Each structure stands twice: as C-alpha cells, then as structure tokens.
Amino acid sequence: MLSLKQRLHVTIRGAVQGVGFRPFIYRLATELGLVGWVNNSAQGVFVDVEGTQAQLQNFLLRIEQQKPPQSIVQSLESKFLAPVGYQQFEIRTSTGGEKSATILPDLATCSDCLREIFNKSDRRYGYPFTNCTNCGPRFSMIEALPYDRANTTMKQFQMCARCQSEYENPLDRRFHAQPNACPECGPQLELWDRDGRVLALRDRALLQAAASIRQGQIVAIKGLGGFHLVVDARNEAAVRRLRDRKQREAKPLALMYPSLESIQVSCQVSELEASLLRSPQAPIVLLQRKLEVDSAMVAQRTAFGIAPSVAPGNPYLGVMLPYTPLHHLLMAELGFPIVATSGNLTDEPICIDEKEALQRLSSIAEVFLVHNRPIARPIDDSVVRVMMGREMVLRRARGYAPLPIQVTGIGEAGEQRSRGAEEQRELGKLGEKKQLSAVFTQCSASVNCQLSTVNQQLTPDSLLAVGAQLKNTIALSVNEQVFVSQHIGDLATVPAVNAFEKAIADFQQLYQVKPAAIACDLHPDYSSTQFAQNSGLPVIPVQHHYAHVLSCMAENDLIETDNKPVLGIAWDGTGYGLDGTIWGGEFLLATETSFERVAHLRTFRLPGGEKAIKEPRRVAIGLLYGIFGEELFEMQHLAPVQAFSDRELGILQTMLQRNLNTPVTSSMGRLFDAIASILGLRQQTQFEGQAAMELEFAIAGFDPDERYSFEILATSSPAIVDLLPMVREILADIRCGLPLGKISAKLHNTLVEIVVAVAKSVGEENIVLTGGCFQNKYLTERAIKRLQAENFRPYWHQRVPPNDGGIALGQIVAATFRLSNRK
Known part of the structure; x- marks a missing residue:
C-alpha cells in the first residue's frame, strides 16, 4: 500500500564512477521492485x-555486499524522507557541483574484454581499444568531473549505432x-617512421611493429598513459643500444611478459606476487630471478633468456603483464618478453603526444606505433x-593514482574550528601539555607573519x-580526502619542472579547488x-623527515586526536635539517602536530657536497x-683511497682540513654509500x-x-648513534678476508x-619505519621481526x-594541523 511506502535518499562517495x-x-532496484532514480x-x-x-533495508544491505x-x-550516507510517488526507476543525467568524487x-x-579481442566471431576481434565499465582508461583520459564522455578525451569519437545501444x-x-x-567508430593504430610518414594502418601497423621488434629495432609505442620504448628483452645488442640512446647506463629496465607462465620460467613468483601481476592495477612487480650458473664465470648469474644488460648485477627483475588490449595483442603476436621502459630521455617526463614523441624520441626509436586517442596526462x-x-x-602511478588517502584526523581537525571558544581553549591547554617541540621554529619570520595574518581565513x-625534489608527487586535500598525484619524477630538468607545474594546475582544474595555502619542503633549493x-x-x-613519518602515520591510521606519539625512524639519503645540516638517519618522537x-x-662530512x-x-x-684524520691519506690499502689519484686525494685533504664544501650529514643513505665504497663494491653510481x-x-x-659493535651516546640531546666501532670492525673483517656478503649481512x-x-x-x-632505505627488503623485514x-x-x-613519493601526503597532514591551531 502507498501509505506503507518510504523514501530513502542515499549518497555514495568514493571510487564509484566509471x-x-x-x-x-x-x-538491484528493479529486482527489488523499487522506484526512483x-x-x-x-x-x-x-x-x-x-x-x-x-x-529499502535489503537494498542498503545489498549495496554493501554486491x-x-x-x-x-x-562513505554511504542515507536518510528517510517523505515519499513523492515515483512510478518507475530511472538513470538520470549527471549533475555538477563541487568536485569531490573519486x-x-x-x-x-578485464577477462570479458580479453575474450572478445581474441574471439574471431566477435565484432571487437583484434581491436586494441576494447573496454567496458570494468576496465580501460580512466584517469589518463578524464578532463573534468563528473565522469561523462563529454568530459574525456574520447569526446571526439562519435559512437556508432551498436556502441550507442550498448552505452x-x-x-x-x-x-x-x-x-x-x-x-567502426573508435581510435585506430598507425605505424610511423622517424619523419612521421605513415608506414601501416590498423592491424597491419601492429603486425609490422612486432616484426620490427623481432628484427632488433627499438619501437616507441603509445600506450595508456604515455609512450613505452620497446625492444626484444633477449637481444643484448638491442638492449645496449636502447640504454645508450636513452642515456640510462645501468638502472634496471622494466619487462613485459606475454603470460604468467612465461614469467615463471624466469622468476620465482609467490601466490601474492601472481595476484598482483594479474590484478586490475597490473603494476610492475619486483621478482627474484631464477638463477643459473655460467660455467665460464661462476660468479655471474643471469635469468633464463633475458639479456644481461636488462638489469646488470641485479637478482631481481621488474616484471609486468600486458594491461591493455594493445599490449595483449602485441605480446600474443611476439610470444617472448620485451623491455617496456618509459618513453623519455633520463630525467625527462614521459611523452604522451605522438608529435612530441617524434621530436623527443626520434634519436632513440626507429619506428613509432601510435594512435589517435589523446592522453590527458602522463602516467607511468x-x-x-x-x-x-x-x-x-615503490612508485605510485597507473592503477593506483589518484585514489585518495583517507586521513581520519584531518576531518577532526576541520571540525575543531566550529566548536565553542571554551572548548577550543581547553584543547589548546591539552595541546600545550603534550607539545614535544615546535616543528616550524625554523620558518622565517616573514612566513610566520604571513600565516598569522591569514590564519583565521585558512581551512585545511x-x-x-x-x-x-626526487621522486616527486604533489597532493591536494579536498575536504577529508588527500589526493596524491601520479609519480612525476625527479625535478632535475626544465621539462620535468614543467610537468610538475602542469600536474599542479591539472589537479586544481580537475577538482576546481583553489588552495588556501601551500606546503613544501624546508630545503630552499628544491x-x-x-x-x-x-x-x-x-x-x-x-x-623532510617529519613529512616521511607523517606519511606513514596517515597511511596506517595513526593520526590520533589525543596527540599520541610514535617513534618515527626515517632513513634516507638527503633531507634538510632544522640545524642546517643534511639529515637522513633520524629517530623522531612525533605526533601529528610536532x-x-x-x-x-653520528655525523660525518661529505667532501664535494652534491658531488658526493x-x-x-x-x-x-x-x-x-672522522676516524683516522690525516693518517687516512697514507692508507693506500683502502679501496676508497685507491679510487683517487694522488692529486685528487690532495684536493680532498685540503677540503676536509679547511671545511671547504664539506657539508655535515647524518644520512643513512650516505652511510650505505660509504660502506659500499670501503668494501670495493661501488665507487661511483649511475643512479x-x-x-x-x-x-x-x-x-x-x-x-x-x-x-658489529655500536654505541648510543645519550649524554647529549638528541642522542648520537656512534657507528665508528662498526666501521673499524668492518675494516678488520676485510683484512681477514671475510666474504663481502657476510660483511654486508x-x-x-x-x-x-x-x-x-x-x-x-x-x-x-608504536614504531614507524619510513624513508627510502626501507625499500631494502632484508633490512625492513628483519627490523619488523625484531621489533615484534x-x-x-x-x-x-x-x-x-x-x-x-610519499612526502606530499605528510606535508598535507602537517599543514592541516598547523592551520587548525593544534600546536
């Protein structure tokens, strides 16, 4: 009966579009006999x-379950309202408003689309741009919200009658x-030479590109979020030529295999790793090689069939499976693994436009497999x-970005400003009691003045x-969500900085947000x-290192309303310290406010500064x-001393004697570098x-x-972890001929x-492990087990x-609580 009917309004937020x-x-509504929209x-x-x-209760329950x-x-918010007498259920036109949808x-x-492109009787057989609501391009093609075709790079393609009927x-x-x-109606492939002349169209373009790869050529392929540079991964000469032209001396190159079974020939693959490879995110997964011993050189180990130059001296391979119909069709045609590395020169952003690729990649690739579906933004x-x-x-981009990070405390920080004045004063007193140290004491007076004059207008x-500066990402907070961008990269070149600035403009335009303030690193030269x-x-x-700790805290839902501290262990290569030195081996007692x-x-000097x-x-x-003083330069048996000429050693000695361009560091990353040099493993790095x-x-x-031995000198504050006893013992082990692997362990x-x-x-x-050094599997897993x-x-x-790549998230958290007066 109509009188028994109720009306339910539901708002569902999250990744619910597309x-x-x-x-x-x-x-669901029609199955349950409901009406509305x-x-x-x-x-x-x-x-x-x-x-x-x-x-209606069954409806809500099944939304969550199915x-x-x-x-x-x-979030799913619902409220009961007076019925208005709907007669049917319909899908209504999208509406605009404030941009906050994920x-x-x-x-x-997906498996359904994959079956279609390999089914000869299907109308999408062999079509490299097949997709459905469960798969395909999203972030790489959206230009505005809401997510409708008119707001994507597909707007130029008019759907045929059959596609329109499906739609x-x-x-x-x-x-x-x-x-x-x-x-019939969608994007198409073309194969170009270096001058942009069309060599083949559609299916023939893909087949000729595959033939070029078989012949040892370098092919630039326009994919989902940009170009790949592709060669036969088994062809050592082709891989070396790619490295030379790309100006990438030794950094490992990513591989794409035709199937999981082919990956298992070369690599050890756990159940979780297989799941990641086949997941909708389809990332590059670092896998341990299956090793064989070369009878001529016992120490040299290579993965079956893969050219040594793909990842020289590395027991891991970075491997992915095909993740677009174009890649699936290409790999099915080839049947062997390929190198699929980013389409750029080292330190430059990835190419996304075919005309731009001709200019920037023509010195690398022989042919270009392109298509006419525009890419809205580069995504590695x-x-x-x-x-x-x-x-x-380790690199958050395709498949993960720009999904937001929910930071519970940020919403609570925003709510504080609406509470009564008396409650605010009480919270302020509590904050003062639990304050550990002021995190922004090193900010300039002008910045503090600027913040104080606008603090009442700012909201987080x-x-x-x-x-x-390195592995850059940017982040934007919109209400209670933090949207972290795709990997942008190192800001070492003008094109990279341009890509960084474009990403900032892109995020603000996409969400139509004008930020109230901007958070950044303390380092003035970034x-x-x-x-x-x-x-x-x-x-x-x-x-820098406080941002690292906050990033890990936010991800693990440790942003607390009662300012409960954690011990953050932030180990990396470089970060500007509050005292003007280079930090990097830090133990921080941290909350979200300080x-x-x-x-x-223990600190040591870096002769040559950035050059080191x-x-x-x-x-x-x-x-x-720091151990031997002047005596060091007479110790010719040491590997780092042998790595310099007498003239170079003289210059270094003068620099250290006079403190000329020898900044002080506590960096764990630099300690790793020093030990690698002392062991004779690496004197200069390529990446x-x-x-x-x-x-x-x-x-x-x-x-x-x-x-090895170490000391914690607690007579000062902060305490100093003295590793000089460890270094002396390492030198003794070297003299005794202990294997390098055992010394490293x-x-x-x-x-x-x-x-x-x-x-x-x-x-x-609560102990937080963060910073680039904790990408080290042995170090991280052993530390976790010992702490537990x-x-x-x-x-x-x-x-x-x-x-x-996680720094921007930590900066958002710090800035939010700074502006909410929780300090």
Whole structure:
C-alpha cells in the first residue's frame, strides 16, 4: 500500500564512477521492485528510491555486499524522507557541483574484454581499444568531473549505432562506459617512421611493429598513459643500444611478459606476487630471478633468456603483464618478453603526444606505433614489491593514482574550528601539555607573519603540497580526502619542472579547488620549494623527515586526536635539517602536530657536497676521515683511497682540513654509500640508490646472526648513534678476508639492532619505519621481526611509497594541523 511506502535518499562517495555503479543500482532496484532514480554528481552517486522499509533495508544491505568489484565505497550516507510517488526507476543525467568524487585509476583489461579481442566471431576481434565499465582508461583520459564522455578525451569519437545501444542499455556491461568504442567508430593504430610518414594502418601497423621488434629495432609505442620504448628483452645488442640512446647506463629496465607462465620460467613468483601481476592495477612487480650458473664465470648469474644488460648485477627483475588490449595483442603476436621502459630521455617526463614523441624520441626509436586517442596526462607504470607478505608500492602511478588517502584526523581537525571558544581553549591547554617541540621554529619570520595574518581565513579543506625534489608527487586535500598525484619524477630538468607545474594546475582544474595555502619542503633549493615561495599563497615549510613519518602515520591510521606519539625512524639519503645540516638517519618522537629529534646517526662530512651523492668514494673518505684524520691519506690499502689519484686525494685533504664544501650529514643513505665504497663494491653510481642496492644484493646466500659493535651516546640531546666501532670492525673483517656478503649481512643486522636499541631507550610502543632505505627488503623485514619479538608494534608503508613519493601526503597532514591551531 502507498501509505506503507518510504523514501530513502542515499549518497555514495568514493571510487564509484566509471565502474558500472549506476547500472548496478538500476538492476538491484528493479529486482527489488523499487522506484526512483540514480545519477552521477561531482560528489559521487546519488540514489533516491521508494519502497517498503523491508525493501529499502535489503537494498542498503545489498549495496554493501554486491557493489561492483572495482568500486571503492568510502562513505554511504542515507536518510528517510517523505515519499513523492515515483512510478518507475530511472538513470538520470549527471549533475555538477563541487568536485569531490573519486576518480578511478586506469584499470587493466578485464577477462570479458580479453575474450572478445581474441574471439574471431566477435565484432571487437583484434581491436586494441576494447573496454567496458570494468576496465580501460580512466584517469589518463578524464578532463573534468563528473565522469561523462563529454568530459574525456574520447569526446571526439562519435559512437556508432551498436556502441550507442550498448552505452544506453542499463543491463549491458558497457552501459555508460565512457571510453566505449569499436573498430567502426573508435581510435585506430598507425605505424610511423622517424619523419612521421605513415608506414601501416590498423592491424597491419601492429603486425609490422612486432616484426620490427623481432628484427632488433627499438619501437616507441603509445600506450595508456604515455609512450613505452620497446625492444626484444633477449637481444643484448638491442638492449645496449636502447640504454645508450636513452642515456640510462645501468638502472634496471622494466619487462613485459606475454603470460604468467612465461614469467615463471624466469622468476620465482609467490601466490601474492601472481595476484598482483594479474590484478586490475597490473603494476610492475619486483621478482627474484631464477638463477643459473655460467660455467665460464661462476660468479655471474643471469635469468633464463633475458639479456644481461636488462638489469646488470641485479637478482631481481621488474616484471609486468600486458594491461591493455594493445599490449595483449602485441605480446600474443611476439610470444617472448620485451623491455617496456618509459618513453623519455633520463630525467625527462614521459611523452604522451605522438608529435612530441617524434621530436623527443626520434634519436632513440626507429619506428613509432601510435594512435589517435589523446592522453590527458602522463602516467607511468607503478612499481611494487612484496614486503613481509604485503604489497609495498615503490612508485605510485597507473592503477593506483589518484585514489585518495583517507586521513581520519584531518576531518577532526576541520571540525575543531566550529566548536565553542571554551572548548577550543581547553584543547589548546591539552595541546600545550603534550607539545614535544615546535616543528616550524625554523620558518622565517616573514612566513610566520604571513600565516598569522591569514590564519583565521585558512581551512585545511583545500591545501596543496608540492613534495620533494626526487621522486616527486604533489597532493591536494579536498575536504577529508588527500589526493596524491601520479609519480612525476625527479625535478632535475626544465621539462620535468614543467610537468610538475602542469600536474599542479591539472589537479586544481580537475577538482576546481583553489588552495588556501601551500606546503613544501624546508630545503630552499628544491624546485618544489621555490615554486611554493613564488606561488603567492601562504607557505608552510615542513621538515623532510617529519613529512616521511607523517606519511606513514596517515597511511596506517595513526593520526590520533589525543596527540599520541610514535617513534618515527626515517632513513634516507638527503633531507634538510632544522640545524642546517643534511639529515637522513633520524629517530623522531612525533605526533601529528610536532616532533622531537631524539637520536640520529653520528655525523660525518661529505667532501664535494652534491658531488658526493654520485661518488660513494667521496662519502667513504669523509666517513673515514672522522676516524683516522690525516693518517687516512697514507692508507693506500683502502679501496676508497685507491679510487683517487694522488692529486685528487690532495684536493680532498685540503677540503676536509679547511671545511671547504664539506657539508655535515647524518644520512643513512650516505652511510650505505660509504660502506659500499670501503668494501670495493661501488665507487661511483649511475643512479640513485645503486650502491645500497648492491650491498643488499651481496647478502644473498648469507644470513648470519652476528652483528658489529655500536654505541648510543645519550649524554647529549638528541642522542648520537656512534657507528665508528662498526666501521673499524668492518675494516678488520676485510683484512681477514671475510666474504663481502657476510660483511654486508652483519652490517644490516647491526642497523636492525640499532633500531631496537633506540626503541627500547625511547619506550614508545608504536614504531614507524619510513624513508627510502626501507625499500631494502632484508633490512625492513628483519627490523619488523625484531621489533615484534621485543613487543613493539612496527608500522611500514604499503600503498604510499616509503621514498620521497610519499612526502606530499605528510606535508598535507602537517599543514592541516598547523592551520587548525593544534600546536
């Protein structure tokens, strides 16, 4: 009876657009005999539905239980209203408004679409741009919210009658699939030479590109979020030529295999790793090689069939499966693994436009496989590895970005400003009692003045964070969500800085948000910091390692309303310290509002400053000078001393004697560099982290429980972790001929015991492990196990990178609480 009917209004927020949520609601409502409507809005999905109370309760329950597999429901709000007498259920036109809906990342080809492109009787047979509501491009093609075809790069393609019929049918899996297309009406392939002349079209273009790869040529392929540079991964000459032309000396190259079974020939693949490879995110997964011993050179080990230059000296391969129909068709034609590395020169952003690719990549690639579907923004492949039985994202891009990070405390910080004045005063007193140290004491007087004059107008509902210099990402807070961008990269070149600035403009335009303030790193020379200072917005500098800790806290839901501290262990290569030195081996007692530096590694000097970052031999000289002084330059048996000429040693000696361009550091990353040099593993590096990686790889086959000596000098504040006893013992082991792998294992074990020792001295239960050094699997897993054995509760990164790719998230958290007066 009509009098028994009730009306329910439901607001669903999260990743609910472009995943078939509206047709799901339509099917569910009609199955339950409900009437009303559903539509997309810029805030999410709205449902207005009428029925009996039992029907409506069942409706709500089944939304939670049966929602589309790729959707992510972050909030579902419902309220009962007076019925209005709907006669049927319908899908209404999308509405606009404030932009806060979650944009879904680009998703790998689903099994249904895959069957179609390999089914000769299907009209999409062999079509490289097949997709549906469960898969295909999203973030790489959306230009504005709400997510409708007119707001995507597919707007130029008019759907044919059959595609339009699918698009309009609520019972079809392509209902409102915005990139929907077929060979008759959608994008098409072309093969070009270096001059842009068309060599082949459509299917022939793909076949000729495959033939070029077989012949050892380098092919530039326009994919989902940009270009790949592709060669036969088994062809050593082709791989070397690609490295030379791309100017990438030694950094590992990513591989794409035709199938999981072919990956298992080359690599060890766990159940979780296989799941990641086949997931909708389809990232690059770091897998341990299956090794064979070369009878001519026992020490040289290579993966079956893969050219040695793909990942020289590395026991891991970065591997992915095809994730678009184009890749599936290409790999099915080839049947062997290919190198699929980013389409750029080193330190430049990835190419997304075919005309631009001709200009920037013509010195690298022989032919170009392109298409006419525009790419809205560059998106690299994501990189993950399994750590402690969990996924750890090392590069967050395709498949993951721009899904937001929900930070519970941020919403509470915003709510504080609406409370009564008396309650605010009480919270302020509580905050003063629990204050550990002022995190912004090093900010300039002008910045503090600027903040104080506008503090009443600022809200943490719209903040921009511009990240760090390396592995840059930016972040934007919109209400209670933090949207972290795709990986942008190192801001080392003008094109990279341009891409960084474009990403900032893109996020603000996409969400139609004008930030109230901008958070940045303390380092004055970072390109991101300089952008912030020139932005005209109030600037909130955040110390680098504190941002690392807050990032991990936010990801692990440790942002507390009662200011409960954690011990944050932030180990990386470089970060500007509050005292003007280079930090990087830090122990921070931290809350969301402040931190105290309770301990750090003993400092040493870096002769040559920035130059030392690429020369572990310089770092080693600086470290050893702190032990031996002038005597060091007579110790010709030491590997780092042998790595310099007499003239160079004389210059270094003068620099250290007079403190000329020898900045002080406590960096764990630089300590790894120094030990790698002392062991003779690496004197100069071709890419960031190379020396530390080789130290980790050297452990293979060794797993001793021994460690070296160290001291914690607690007479000062902060305490100093003195590793000079460890260095002396390493030198003794070298003289005794101990295998390098065993020395490296003892080194790592020592670092783990330092973590435990400082944790015991501080006494906080919650321990946060963050910073680029905790990408090291041996170090991280051993530290977690030892902390757990000592009844601590360790936390580490999963979906947010531990490296500088996570810095922007931490900056947002710090800035939010700064502006909410919780200090």
